[in-house]
Each structure stands twice: as C-alpha cells, then as structure tokens.
Amino acid sequence: MYKVYGMSLSGNCHKIRMVLDHLAQPYEWIETDIGQGASRTPEFLSRNPVGKVPVLELPDGRYLSESNAIIQYLANGSPLWPSDRFEQADTLKWMFFEQNRHEPSVAEARYIKLFLPADSPRLKELPGKHKTGNEAFSVMEQRLLESDFLVTSRCNVADIALFAYTHVAEEGGFDMSGYPAIAGWIERILELPGFTRMVAQHGL
Amino acid sequence: MYKVYGMSLSGNCHKIRMVLDHLAQPYEWIETDIGQGASRTPEFLSRNPVGKVPVLELPDGRYLSESNAIIQYLANGSPLWPSDRFEQADTLKWMFFEQNRHEPSVAEARYIKLFLPADSPRLKELPGKHKTGNEAFSVMEQRLLESDFLVTSRCNVADIALFAYTHVAEEGGFDMSGYPAIAGWIERILELPGFTRMVAQHGL
Numbered sequence: 001m002y003k004v005y006g007m008s009l010s011g012n013c014h015k016i017r018m019v020l021d022h023l024a025q026p027y028e029w030i031e032t033d034i035g036q037g038a039s040r041t042p043e044f045l046s047r048n049p050v051g052k053v054p055v056l057e058l059p060d061g062r063y064l065s066e067s068n069a070i071i072q073y074l075a076n077g078s079p080l081w082p083s084d085r086f087e088q089a090d091t092l093k094w095m096f097f098e099q100n101r102h103e104p105s106v107a108e109a110r111y112i113k114l115f116l117p118a119d120s121p122r123l124k125e126l127p128g129k130h131k132t133g134n135e136a137f138s139v140m141e142q143r144l145l146e147s148d149f150l151v152t153s154r155c156n157v158a159d160i161a162l163f164a165y166t167h168v169a170e171e172g173g174f175d176m177s178g179y180p181a182i183a184g185w186i187e188r189i190l191e192l193p194g195f196t197r198m199v200a201q202h203g204l
Numbered sequence: 205m206y207k208v209y210g211m212s213l214s215g216n217c218h219k220i221r222m223v224l225d226h227l228a229q230p231y232e233w234i235e236t237d238i239g240q241g242a243s244r245t246p247e248f249l250s251r252n253p254v255g256k257v258p259v260l261e262l263p264d265g266r267y268l269s270e271s272n273a274i275i276q277y278l279a280n281g282s283p284l285w286p287s288d289r290f291e292q293a294d295t296l297k298w299m300f301f302e303q304n305r306h307e308p309s310v311a312e313a314r315y316i317k318l319f320l321p322a323d324s325p326r327l328k329e330l331p332g333k334h335k336t337g338n339e340a341f342s343v344m345e346q347r348l349l350e351s352d353f354l355v356t357s358r359c360n361v362a363d364i365a366l367f368a369y370t371h372v373a374e375e376g377g378f379d380m381s382g383y384p385a386i387a388g389w390i391e392r393i394l395e396l397p398g399f400t401r402m403v404a405q406h407g408l
Contacts, residue, residue, distance in 0.1 A: 066301055
C-alpha cells in the first residue's frame with residue numbers, strides 16, 4: 001500500500017489525495033506538520049532531501065517527491081494521463097506553469113494570509129503575489145473559455161495540479177469574481193468521483 | 205522542421221537548443237528579444253498566452269511552451285527520456301524542483317546581476333536568492349556525490365534542465381567552489397554530443 005507523508009492544509013498535498021481517491025487506490029496518510037519541523041528531521045530528509053511535503057512511499061520502499069511528479073506517477077496508465085505524446089507534453093506544460101508561475105503566487109499569498117501573524121513583514125509581498133497570481137488566472141480563464149478542461153475535453157492531472165490552490169484562492173485574498181470560466185471548471189472537477197475541496201476551507 | 209522562438213541569453217531557451225543539437229534534429233531558431241517586448245506582441249501571445257520564451261512550433265503548426273515540457277516532448281522516444289514508469293516520474297521530480305526552487309533563485313540572481321542596472325532596487329533580493337539557490341545546489345551536490353547523473357547512471361532531460369542555469373551560476377554571483385560533484389557533472393554533460401555552454405558566458 002502507498003504511504004503519503006502530507007499536511008492536510010497544503011494544496012500540494014491535497015493533489016495526491018485527490019488522485020488516489022479518484023483512482024480508488026488504498027493508502028495510508030501520515031500527517032506531517034511542517035510548521036512543527038516534522039519535514040526537517042534526519043529521518044524525513046532521508047526520504048526527501050529538499051525537506052518538503054508531500055512525499056510518496058511506494059510499497060517497495062522507494063520514495064518520490066514533488067507533488068506534480070507524484071501525481072504523474074500515480075496517474076500514468078489511467079485516464080488522468082493522456083496516451084498521446086503531444087498531449088502528454090501539453091499536460092506537463094500546465095503543470096510546469098503551475099509550479100513556476102501559479103503556485104509561487106497563489107499558494108504563497110494563501111500561506112501569508114492564513115499562516116503568518118498579522119504583523120508579519122511578509123504581508124507587504126501580497127500586492128505583488130496578487131498581481132502575478134491574477135496574470136496566471138487570466139491565462140487559465142482564457143483557455144477555459146474555449147475548453148471544459150485545460151488540455152482536452154476531459155479532466156487530467158494538469159487540472160488537478162491547478163485546481164489545488166485555485167479553488168482556495170480566496171483564502172489568499174484573491175477576488176475570483178472576474179473568472180467565470182474558472183468557476184465553472186472548479187464545479188466540473190468537483191462533480192467527478194473522489195475530487196473534494198481541501199479541508200482547510202472548512203477548518204480554518 | 206521545428207521552429208524555436210527563443211533568446212540565446214536565456215538558460216530556459218538554451219535547454220531546447222541542447223536537446224535538438226544532441227538529437228541532431230534540424231530546426232530554425234527565431235531570436236526573440238524579450239527585453240524589447242518581442243514576447244508581448246499579439247502575434248506572440250497567440251503562440252503562448254503567458255508571453256514568455258521559449259516556444260516550440262511543430263511542423264504541423266501546433267505550439268508548445270514551458271521549457272521543461274518542450275524538452276520532455278523532444279526527448280520522448282530517445283535515450284534522454286527513460287522508459288521505466290518510476291524513472292519517468294523521478295526525472296519529472298528533478299524538473300519540477302528546477303522550475304519551483306532552482307530557477308526562481310539561480311536564474312533570477314543571474315538576471316538581476318547581468319541584465320538590470322547597478323542601481324536597480326531588485327539588487328537587494330540577491331542575498332535571498334543566493335540562500336535559496338545554495339539550498340538547491342546542496343540537494344544536487346548530495347545526489348551527484350552518489351551518481352554520475354541525477355536520475356540514473358546516464359544523462360537525461362532532468363540533467364539538461366538543471367545544467368542550463370547551474371553552469372552559468374557564477375554570472376549570478378554564486379560561489380560554486382564548494383560543489384565539486386556539480387563541477388564534475390557539468391564536465392560530463394559537456395563531453396556528450398551537442399551539449400554546449402550558453403553563449404552568454406562568452407558574450408557578456
């Protein structure tokens with residue numbers, strides 16, 4: 001059985017849960033509170049030298065890190081990963097876009113708003129994060145005005161990668177009212193088996 | 205024939221050149237100076253709505269963006285892309301690490317040092333970029349002390365993705381003398397056919 005070292009309040013970790021639940025794969029979730037240093041212990045660093053969650057432990061004991069690499073691994077061979085060579089690369093295009101442009105803005109804004117004290121000096125980063133995050137949302141909105149999902153007409157791992165922090169963007173102070181196509185896409189994803197909102201939206 | 209819209213001074217663009225040259229694929233390089241706004245024209249945005257280089261144009265007219273997605277596409281079916289499912293995901297792990305942790309530190313530091321005026325307010329970002337960049341180099345060094353290349357004993361697209369900005373890190377003010385395993389890896393990559401240093405290192 002797979003083991004997932006993850007933090008339930010993290011969108012990157014929520015991606016793993018969504019794919020495993022959607023594919024009805026059994027797994028053990030090991031809650032790992034990075035705020036308490038649980039990802040910086042020598043034992044954890046032997047699993048992922050970067051010291052970050054999520055980490056997937058395979059039944060044979062091998063480890064895999066980086067959320068989008070993990071969901072690509074889990075999806076490979078299922079309808080969540082396309083078989084066409086160009087569609088595979090186009091799926092990865094959105095996933096790299098997510099890690100390079102979307103996550104550093106959208107996830108970071110949420111982190112600053114939700115997890116840092118109200119007098120944190122990092123609060124001054126929020127306007128910049130909102131600017132670059134809205135640029136990312138505009139690119140997604142433009143695509144979703146012409147297609148039900150990001151790569152093809154069906155949901156795949158690129159949608160899951162971008163759903164994770166987009167569906168809780170308001171928690172980072174984003175006004176999502178100007179993105180109706182993104183709103184429709186979020187609803188379409190939530191209608192599919194195993195895909196759920198992140199607990200943080202209810203819990204905080 | 206492939207067309208590549210790229211800027212020769214960009215490490216992300218240099219990745220594409222390396223893979224095409226290594227695989228002896230003919231291509232047309234269309235120099236695109238993002239500093240002069242060439243990636244923000246309506247025509248360019250129709251190729252890549254994100255407004256960034258590189259962009260690959262396929263012989264059939266389709267476009268692909270995000271450097272690591274492009275090199276995955278080009279490498280697929282060649283020895284630069286592994287056939288094993290876990291090795292594929294492990295390759296992507298390093299490529300996501302590159303776009304999320306390495307490039308925002310190492311490439312950005314080089315951009316600030318090489319391309320911005322000496323009185324730019326962004327110069328104050330350099331110490332932070334050097335700290336996170338050195339964290340990324342430490343992870344690479346640890347891996348390269350035990351393996352000739354990042355994923356397996358042979359070079360693949362993950363090595364190319366991380367080589368691009370690592371081999372010109374000094375241009376961003378990094379002291380690389382503490383990373384002997386990285387230095388050896390750079391030399392091993394440069395011994396392979398078609399793999400070259402970026403012109404910027406000579407031209408600036």
